[in-house]
Amino acid sequence: MSAPANVNVNTDTISGNRGLMIEEPLIFEMDVKGRSGVDLPDVPQHKERLGSLKRKGAIGLPGLAEPQVVRHYTKLSQKNYAIDMSVYPLGSCTMKHNPRLNEKMARLQGIADLHPMQPVSTVQGALELIDTLAHWLKTLTGMPAVAMSPAAGAHGELCGMLAIRAAHLAKGDARKRILVPESAHGTNPATAASIGYEVDPVPADERGRVDLAAFKAKLGPDVAGTMITNPNTCGLFENDIVDIADAIHGVGGYFYCDGANFNAIVGRVRPGDLGVDAMHINLHKTFSTPHGGGGPGSGPVVLSAALAPYAPLPYVTHGANGFDLVEHDDGPDGPKGSFGRLKGFHGQMGMFTRALSYMLSHGADGLRQVSGDAVLNANYLLACLRDELTAAFPGTCMHEALFNDDFLEGTGVTTLDFAKAMIDEGYHPMTMYFPLVVHGALLMEPTETESKIGLDRYIGVVKGLAKRAKMGDAEYFRGAPYHTPRRRLDETLAARQPILRWKPEETKQAAE
């Protein structure tokens, strides 16, 4: 059709839908009294024994038939943006590509149908799987021990820090202070504080890395350890990490390394060689397990020889009759020092299966290529966008490219506006306003699976938006997004007066 669109035509639809952009009510608003997906027979004559447990009010579930439920949730799922659709600049923190082979392995009947209470003799394969994964994690990190049970990254931090505290207490040395750099993940200080440590922040220097002199100045006999994210949250490798490890060991402290960003160095650097005492590994970030809405987290923690005796229960050992599961700490000579149990059962078996599938299908050389490609892709973004945006720090980056908002100065466009405009372009926005040490931060992690064609398309959009902002089109940005089911949301009101639960009364009041 070559004729220009007639601007005077009213394009509002009767239904309120716009093509496949369907206006979908809440499932509660679709309630029809008495409708149900199944026909249940009447309850036969019986004597009621519920007593005070008898339900007094309505159960509050909407009545719908099965096809309506299927349609409802299918329509909602189509409103979602996902890694399976396009470039996802939030990167591996949220989710990177989940190879479908992993999913196939996790669904094998012999794995998926196991119960954790089964006798050990009937789950030898599962224990071997845990043991093999543990072997890979120890080999890749150069560490002698690993705790498999932590259920997520932050849980892993808790595990490592409890081991550090147990090691100090075993020596009768109740230290109080943990040094945490500003370039560390936000969960690091939270973990230290949650088990009673005093968090002492260490500033970042102009390179976006730990200020070594400031770090050393804070050391003392009351320092229990340090928690450092490497590569750090600015997407940079902490070059002074060996000096930091030596310095903390020099005062009798332990070195907790947040290994969330291990995906940038796997197959290339062994944290054990850097002097790390404890490090968690987010299986989703490095070993491609599903995450967020897709599955539970899993955060195994590798431990140095000094911390290994305090590892949580249970763990897998090689027994006389095959694999065995150690669930109690008391050996023939009394307790060995474990700080106890962190979670029910033995860890996230489904995630273990997927991570091992990823490792075995990639091999050691393949994992080395994973980190190489992740870093290459991020540096390609950095190099291509450097002239149009402003890089937060000079030089190259690791697995993520970080920009500040200097390029928007004087345009009247903020990082938030920029992110909203990206939604109209069909991209999920990048991480914004984080890390806090960078003004108006825009943080992008392409991950290793993005092709050059896909990256070029994304770069074209980001560059185009930056040019548009600089041309003085602030009005456009302030109004974005334009092409979404809902326009700019009032995030302030939502945060100030959060409505966390749907209630019929509230809906009525809100409509008034």
Next chain:
Amino acid sequence: MSGIRFSKEHEWVKLEGDVATVGISPYAQEQLGDVVFVDLPAIGKKVEKGKELAVVESVKAASEVYAPVGGEVVEVNAALGDAPGTVNEDALGKGWFAKLRIASKAELDELMDEAAYKAYCDGLH
């Protein structure tokens, strides 16, 4: 506004007698964006200079508010509970956080006056 002092962490303090009123500066609220929640200290809490006094949460970030001077909390601005946006609208006035009975007036001398603070902010980003 005379007699007001500022810290490098962008808190302000104004002394009347031995009671210091504390809040965050207009620069700080500007950087934070819309404030959505303020976690105020308990009355009677004793806080050292430079230690956490309150937490302020905006659409962008959650940040600690450090005590620019040490003292005992004698009053908090409970109105911020229902109207945290007051911090954005009137940071130096109705958006105050807490009042401290201070231990040492000497600690105030270590803080910047209005002119010095303005120069400090101009030097930032």
